[in-house]
């Protein structure tokens with residue numbers, strides 16, 4: 001079994017993102033499952049950046065607590081991260097630093113010198129380091145060179161070639177100096193079939209999921225960590241055909257534009273983070289009242305206010321649940337990894353169309369910014385269903401009424417301009433025709449109509465995914481904690497605790513069997529990334545289950561299995 | 573020309589008797605009829621106020637959304653289906669205060685949206701508070717000592733933003749107004765018509781007589797293509813107030829700049845779904 005973690009650390013500007021992207025892609029092509037997270041353990045001053053690449057022969061979805069290999073691009077990184085290594089860990093660093101460390105395997109490489117000699121200048125030290133790491137792990141250098149070619153192709157041949165020369169120089173140096181001494185040769189271990197695997201960020205998965213679900217319109221205002229979704233779709237809009245991305249002047253405009261496009265009959269969405277979502281709250285309520293199918297992707301980051309713009313948290317769950325004034329139906333999906341993100345978007349668009357109400361897909365920085373390796377994405381799994389949308393109208397049914405009462409609370413919806421009928425959508429309380437009303441009777445009927453949709457939404461809610469390892473305790477989580485919680489359950493087995501991991505990819509409405517499922521467990525412990533236990537409160541208010549404990553993390557850092565296990569043990 | 577009666581809606585009207593919104597309603601019907609636009613071919617996006625109720629009293633498609641948010645909704649409608657005529661409608665509070673940011677950016681964007689602002693220099697629906705176009709010293713329930721804020725000149729702002737069609741009408745002359753609205757609808761880019769509208773209930777200063785004494789129609793000596801001259805006319809406010817087309821330019825509408833829309837409206841492009849191997853290949 002392979003489970004290795006490589007951390008790449010250095011000063012901002014030394015290309016940690018690039019080096020980890022190269023390693024992640026090159027190792028995915030070697031047939032490994034990779035999970036790559038950025039800024040992990042970056043706990044010191046502004047300029048210091050860290051990314052972690054974890055590889056395994058089976059799917060991984062969380063960073064490891066300790067690293068096997070450290071690529072230190074500057075002196076600070078050596079001191080800062082030597083303590084984050086496993087015993088006998090491998091440290092690759094520039095040989096201009098003279099280091100002593102009994103606990104680690106030291107591999108000094110003239111990173112900057114080789115970069116200057118073989119690449120363009122010493123900034124290509126990151127490519128040299130990639131070459132050295134590939135040699136230490138006993139892989140061939142050619143696939144690495146191919147990966148560099150693909151990643152830098154947009155920058156032109158001279159840049160590609162210089163990077164490849166730098167990487168080959170690092171590889172050659174390590175081959176001569178260190179052949180066979182690195183303990184992390186994984187060459188003969190089992191792995192997946194490389195051609196099956198895909199490597200993408202969660203944001204790319206959200207965007208790709210929207211695309212294959214037929215999104216036609218996205219309006220948004222840039223805000224980390226949601227911007228990457230907008231940028232992916234913006235870059236593809238001409239190539240895929242029939243997709244339009246508009247940068248709005250603010251989030252209020254963004255949500256209202258998406259509503260306009262959805263009313264016209266296009267599948268439409270917006271994306272933002274907590275602060276922008278706060279500005280969208282009135283628009284969300286508008287979509288609820290006017291019965292507009294709207295999809296909002298909310299990528300959480302730690303708040304309040306500007307918070308930690310580049311870090312992770314799950315602190316907006318109850319905000320997503322209650323955002324918008326008044327009472328209306330909504331669903332909240334919370335995918336746990338890149339594969340679930342694609343499915344979540346497909347489901348979100350279908351639910352929005354079928355129930356003509358807003359659907360929120362709740363992600364976070366950890367989901368969105370990490371690279372994930374997945375088996376081929378089979379987006380065809382969720383066929384497109386546009387519900388009661390029609391572009392014809394049978395006049396024998398009388399005049400069309402936008403808010404015609406119906407048993408399921410959902411009225412026929414017509415594409416404006418296609419049928420000869422006219423339609424009135426109204427944000428005031430309205431009659432079936434869509435005109436402003438003050439009638440108490442109509443008000444009661446319309447409130448019931450809109451809220452009736454919750455019945456249908458609940459009936460088809462996703463059931464929680466149970467990773468069954470016994471019934472001493474159920475470790476319950478939602479969204480991006482999925483893999484860390486699973487791993488923690490596996491790790492607890494080694495300590496004699498039979499823990500199951502229960503992952504919710506839908507936070508609202510909860511699947512009707514949730515109470516039955518968790519009620520059987522002796523002990524429920526909720527794991528979530530916020531300070532106040534929001535999912536635990538939701539679980540209690542929706543099902544009556546009162547969790548025995550909560551494992552919380554709210555320092556902006558991603559969850560790891562080790563963190564969960566330690567906290568579990570501390571719970572006693 | 574269609575019969576203006578085909579735009580008659582059954583909805584009960586909730587304006588004050590004698591309101592000049594009735595004249596604007598007549599002008600809108602006449603403009604649509606003149607342009608042969610059938611009720612189902614036009615979609616209104618309106619906000620909240622007395623003004624934005626207007627499309628309820630028309631037989632036409634309507635999205636009556638939030639206070640101040642008419643323009644983003646209109647933009648979304650137009651970009652998703654540019655075959656529709658899209659008309660945004662609201663008051664001076666709706667468009668110039670709550671929606672002020674959208675107003676500026678809609679003009680920059682230049683999507684083919686017609687924007688009709690019923691400018692009564694007061695908040696009507698909420699029973700008489702100051703508005704961005706209220707004159708200095710204007711006394712209302714919320715400004716009992718008179719408004720301290722310099723009034724906004726929406727047309728000057730529009731010329732500054734290079735809005736591609738800028739006009740002012742007067743609800744006291746529905747015939748002339750209908751002509752302006754028709755020209756605005758026929759204009760390919762974003763078109764603003766600011767409509768001076770006496771409020772018979774809450775604005776006792778800017779009355780029909782007040783406007784009537786000041787308003788004059790721009791003549792052939794004004795060249796709407798001359799931006800500097802347009803700016804002068806847009807700033808003219810006081811003893812004399814010009815109505816007519818103040819500024820036009822030939823900036824291409826946003827829709828014409830988007831190759832995605834060359835084949836037809838977004839909504840008519842097939843939603844096929846399913847895996848996209850070409851896109852997945854980049855993740856390998």
Ligand SMILES: Cc1ncc(C[n+]2csc(CCOP(=O)(O)OP(=O)(O)O)c2C)c(N)n1
Nearest residue numbers: 620621622623639663664665666695696697
């Ligand atoms: C977000 C929000 N803020 C405030 C209001 C209350 N409100 C409704 S209409 C209006 C102003 C109406 O004035 P105007 O836009 O000039 O339209 P008029 O009634 O004069 O035609 C206000 C303040 C609201 N509906 N929504």
Ligand SMILES: [Mg+2]
Nearest residue numbers: 663664694695
């Ligand atoms: Mg007003």
